[in-house]
Amino acid sequence: MTTSAARTTPLRPGASVAVIGAGLVGLATALKLARARPDLRIAVLEKEPRVASHQSTHNSGVLHAGLYYTPGSRKARLAVDGIRQMTAFCREHGVRHQICGKVVVAVDDAEIPRLRALLDRGTANGLRGLRWLSAAELREIEPHAAGVAAVRVPEEGIVDYRGVADAMLGELQALGAEVVTGAGVRALARREGAWQVETARGDRRAEFLVNCAGLQSDRVARMAGARTDARVVPFRGEYFVLRPERASLVKHLIYPVPDPSFPFLGVHFTRMIDGRVECGPNAVLALAREGYRKRDVRVGDVADALTFPGLWRFVARYPRVTWSELRRSASKPLFAASLRRLLPELREDDLLPGGSGVRAMAMSRDGALLQDFEFAATEGALHVINAPSPAATASLAIGDEIVRELGCAPAALHTTQMTG
Incomplete structure (x- = not known):
């Protein structure tokens, strides 16, 4: 291909x-x-x-600047070009958007090398204004976030897609x-x-x-x-939102340092264009390609996924992650615990049910995500x-x-x- x-x-x-x-x-x-x-x-x-x-329109509403992607890849090139084009398009057409920036947070010293690698990637991809933050500098931007260091990505933002x-x-x-x-x-x-x-x-x-x-x-x-x-294998991402009176815990966008042993980015906090703060997502197999609720089932879609050998090889490659995501989908306390890594003050009762999205994850027969x-x-x-x-x-x-x-x-x- x-x-x-x-x-x-x-x-x-x-x-x-x-x-x-x-x-x-x-x-x-x-x-x-x-x-x-x-x-x-x-x-x-x-x-x-x-x-x-x-x-x-079933996504987190983020304008991604290209921090995570391999330098020289099509994804990196199109992300950097794309956010600048999209921002200009929104200005031209009066579409609601805000270039608020985000922070990618290392919660402990073990994550520092991966965070520095992200900074190098973003620089190689042509992102402008990237800045390394100490723990004290992080608290100036996101007072409630917990981390030993962070990278500030000023070009990222939110938009009404x-x-x-x-x-x-x-x-x-x-x-x-x-x-x-x-x-x-x-x-x-x-x-x-x-x-x-x-x-x-x-x-x-x-x-x-x-x-x-x-x-x-x-x-x-x-x-x-x-x-x-x-083969497209649908993964549903489930979100919570913060209670309005607790939305002040998040000023802009707070993201984790990606774990290379994990096939997805991980949960994060996003202040949406309408002022709500979204928390999540997790990632579980959807039982319908356009199934936004747990009870949405299409027999043909289920059969399509379960008869594809790539899905079973993916599960064999990531058994712990697969089980963890399923448990978190069924347990609000576990979901809240994962969010507290970035925001320790968060309480379980701060979380209200949010929406969900289904991502088209293209997978090869050997179980690798494209x-x-x-x-x-x-x-x-x-x-x-x-x-x-x-x-x-x-x-x-x-x-x-x-x-x-x-x-x-x-x-x-x-x-x-x-x-x-």
């Missing part, structure tokens, strides 16, 4: 393009295509009644693109140099497909004949196989990447996007 294989003959003038999936990545891709090539006939096909109904999606939708419609909701794709067939797309709202014809289907991306790719061993953005190609189609966090933040930059793959020159929405 290499991007070199995905390069195609440039789209002919007036070509029809169908983008499958109207999450932030799909909307941003369509928007960048419409800006770069006004001659294209673009249709975005979304199975839900409203755009951005899943991962795009629903507002972003609605602004993208408005721009697309103004540019003449068609966005069709309730149009889940049921079948794909390549005939006479074009795709016949069977949807819940009738059949369509498109010369080129871009698959940005998120939680369903692997299924759409296989429907189109893509050969990929990756860490970087990955594309795959079939004739007349490009598939976004893996778009992990920070895909929401980086969606406009991902759109540029896809536009380049299709042989079109990316068009900046505004010159300030690259300098914001």
Whole structure:
């Protein structure tokens, strides 16, 4: 699944393009295509009644700057470019956002070497204004956080991703693109140099497909004949929120130092754009790809996950973590205890039920999580196989990447996007 294989003959003038999936990545891709090539006939096909109904708006609402990612990786490059583009887009369209910064906290001396490595990574990735904090300096920024040291990341922030999606939708419609909701794709067939797309709202014809289907991306790719061993395994992240009278415990964003033996980032505190403070998430297998409640079960999705050997190899690789996450999902006291590592003053009764999200974790057959953005190609189609966090933040930059793959020159929405 290499991007070199995905390069195609440039789209002919007036070509029809169908983008499958109207999450932030799909909307941003369509928007960048419409800006770069006004001659294209673009249709975005979304199975839900409203755009951005899943991962795009079921997340922590953070603008990620690219601190954690391997220097030179596509993820690192797109995160740094993406946050600057996204910030500029929000300014341009009046979308609520705040560049409040975050602190990544080492709770003991054993975490100091990993924290210094993060600082080096962020510097190599081009983040601006990174600062090492002593314990006393940390308390000046986050008085209730516990740590022996921290790294301040001033470029990170929070945003209303629903507002972003609605602004993208408005721009697309103004540019003449068609966005069709309730149009889940049921079948794909390549005939006479074009795709016949069977949807819940009738059949369509498109010369080129871009698959940005998120939680369903692997299924759409296989429907189109893509050969990929990756499987989307859905993990539900569950959150609590702080009681309003205790929200002052968190000023901005408080994150842990990632544990390299742990496949997920770990619980953290996020002050949301609406003023609430979210705490979490954990990570447990979801029993439906779009199952936000514990009781949400889709038999086909469960069978798809449990018959995939990669899931069992993942569990064998991380047995302690798997069991710990399941226990924490069932126990508010355990969840609170994990949060107290960063915020010792937190009490169990400070936590109110919050929302949840489901992440499309692309997994290989050997049980490894795919860490970087990955594309795959079939004739007349490009598939976004893996778009992990920070895909929401980086969606406009991902759109540029896809536009380049299709042989079109990316068009900046505004010159300030690259300098914001």
